[in-house]
Amino acid sequence: MAFSKEIMKGSTEFIVLKVLDELGQVYGYQMIKAIEEMSSDIFKFQESTLYPLLYRLESKGLVESEIRKAPSGKERRYYALSAKGKKILNEKNKEMEMYLKGMKKFLHLSI
């Protein structure tokens, strides 16, 4: 299902940081697959959305990257959460929990 831009706007950074927190170091292709698997295919990121988002997070200092050899033997740019990113993720986590708690009451859903 394609979500509206407004709904996704606040969530994309959280999703990427969460994936990096869960998986440690990943490169772009791995991350896109991981997002699909972890969300049971609910969220599908476009490549042209994910990479600019990663660059933005890197320029903010929330994410770090380095070029390393992947299991395939090819060189890939791996991304990982920085200490600052971890701190921001914890804050966003709390925020998202409260947000979903509030939304649940409106949706009358038990998740």
Place this chain on the structure above:
Amino acid sequence: MNLKDFFGKIKTKLQKNDYSERFLQELKDHAEDATQEKIFKGNSPKAARATTLKNLGDPEKIAKNYNVMTHGGSLFIMYLEGLLFGILSIPLYLNSQNFAFLFPIEPFEIVEKIIGYLVLALVIIGGSYILYSFAFSRYFVAGANRRSPYWLAYLAVLFAPPLIMYFVTLGLNWGRSPFAVNPLMTLMYFVPTLTMAFITYQRNHQGIVTMAERSISKISKNKKWIIILPIYFLAASLIKFLLASEVSINSPLTIPLIPLYVFEFFIQILGGLFFIMAPNQLSLIGSYWIIALLLSLLSLLALLKIGQAYHQKYQGKAVQWPLAPLCFLGLTIPLLFFAPLRETAIHWNVPAENISARIEKAESWPFYHFVQYNDSDHGFEFSYGIFTSSFNSAIAKNDFIIEQTPGDSFSLSNIKTVKSYDLKKLSEESDKKNSPSSPLFQTKPAATQPKAMLKLPNHFSCQADEQNPAYRAFKKDSDHLASEATAQIAIPCQQLTYDQKLIYSTQEPLFLHNLLLSQDQKWALLTLGQSWFNPKEVYFVEL
């Protein structure tokens, strides 16, 4: 479509920025991994590639999506910056020209202090806003298309006319200007500003192109651009033009000069800081040291910030160059260390030594250039009085006393050549204590010195171009100067001769405030200045 065409199409539509090459590479890696995975699952390489490209989508949409994700901030911020900078500077500028503009009553000491704080607050607020707007990271993330002429046209309108007029006016008034015209001052403004503008051009260009295209093709539907564009030019350019018009050097035209406007802006910063420091008993040189050290510290912090960014780039990480620190350094480094001296361009025909420069260098090194740059008749300068031993027979012959205001007094003694002499700081108390015939208290002429034009010793004569605007203004005022002056009045002197031998000549207007001869008539001490009321330089010459 094959892979080469696919990525080639993306590349042509992609906005060029720090990330575009990296994005293309990572997308290629992504396509390679996706294709490999499909081959592992049993697809043929050709089918795997085709499916991968189909899943990636339309290359134009990919590029467009990327461009949208990395586009710069609202251009309205750029208009606001120009407007705010210009508006904030108006009261500062007008106040510097006419004190009564803000305070029409006679200023008392407390009013001066309040004005000082007001000036400082305005400058800090304005300066902070500008630094913040340039540091705003979203503002500089956009890509650029270097082929469009719109941005170049804007830059040309903004910078070329004042730059051309500056040098045209310089040429028209060469040798006659009352200001020490300084090309380096122009560079101090233009180099960092142009650098900033071109970097902004690289980052934000696409937005301006889009805006211009919209205004042409959708002019009936999107009329706001007709209003926004002219306001942009007005905000960024015209206010600065108007502010600088008052301080343009003698020009038959009324085109203003942006470099001098920037010069006044910095003087206002210093003015505000001095107003705070001076009432707290700090000496003038002490105040200069504090400000120079503060500027040096801020420059060091800016350098560290730039070093960090460079280190990140060196490690292959994406980096946002800290533009605000870069521009700050572009202004402070010349201001602190390379601003040219305010010495007049005097051509000496006899051996001569600039004693005042020697004194000030010793007091303000390594910030001598900074002190000189600001030592410019704005109230933050040194002036000098000179005396000879003739008033005090206890002093050795051929010695001189040089009194710096504000500052110390010095004795010039044991003279062998203009380069070989003793220059000793005199302490009021110690000289009073140790020497009954203290030079300070017994050599100074009485306060009832005749208030008259300087009378040159025999055999000396001065010539000046009486058509020079500075001299014409002086001549016009000289009648009431004689009745109101509390000290000797300087005389215009572009050429000084002694027994028909040329001592010095200069093209700039120059006033001779005092000339003293040693008892053996071998040496002379002169005080010179660009105005008739402020003897700013002391020269020691061999006749």
